[in-house]
Structure formats: structure tokens, C-alpha cells
Amino acid sequence: MERSSTLQRPNQLIIMQAVHINTMREMLDHPEPVDISLVTSKGEVQHYENCISLRYNFRAGTRTIKLLASGQIRQVRDVCIIQINEMEVFL
Numbered sequence: 765m766e767r768s769s770t771l772q773r774p775n776q777l778i779i780m781q782a783v784h785i786n787t788m789r790e791m792l793d794h795p796e797p798v799d800i801s802l803v804t805s806k807g808e809v810q811h812y813e814n815c816i817s818l819r820y821n822f823r824a825g826t827r828t829i830k831l832l833a834s835g836q837i838r839q840v841r842d843v844c845i846i847q848i849n850e851m852e853v854f855l
Contacts, residue, residue, distance in 0.1 A: 781850075781851045781852070782851055782852040782853070782854050783848065783851050783852075783853055783854075784853075784854060784855075785842065785843070785845075785853055785854070785855055788842070788845060788848050788853045789820075789842060791848060791849070792817040792820075792827065792829075792848075793817065793820070795816060796816075797814045797815060797816050797832055798815060798816070798848055798849050799811070799812065799813045799814065799815075799848070799849055799850070800812050800815060800829075800840075800845050800847065800848050801845070801846050801847035801848075802840055802844045802845045802846060803844050803846060804844070809846070812829070812831055812838070813831075813833070814831070814832045814833055815829045815830060815831045815832060815838075816829065816830055816832065817829050818830055818837070820842075825841055825842055825843060826839050826840065826841050826842070827839070827840055827841075827842055843855070
């Protein structure tokens, strides 16, 4: 499910797209790299480019992702992801 809304600013039209969290999960389950933004436990927003999901823990709601550029492995909670491929994620 994908939604889009428009925001009108003087002399500028901005189109915002959004996806449901379940659609985001489907996108992460595919092997194609994605860009994500998430909120950390300290309240900071972090942006990860070109990353893939390695595994998903349904009970904990956590996902293990790999950053392809650096090879780092990170564990993130799905509900903390606020943006995927420049599309806002909603619950």
C-alpha cells in the first residue's frame, strides 16, 4: 500500500510518498539494497545507504542489516525505521 500527499509551498510543489510498515518489511525481505533512516535509542536520526536485511526476528521485532559500503552489521527495530528509499513509513 503506497500513499502520496502533496504539500504546497510558494512557487514549489513537494510530493511526499509513504508506505505502510508491512510494505517496508516486504521491501527489506528482498535482496535488493535499500536506503533507510531510523531513530536510535538516544533519539538521533541515522541514515544508512545501500544496506540489506540479513535476518528478521519476529518475536523481538528486530532486524539484522548489513551496510554494504563498510561491511558493518547492525541490529535495528522495525518500528524505529522512519524512511525507506526516501518514502516515509507509517504504522
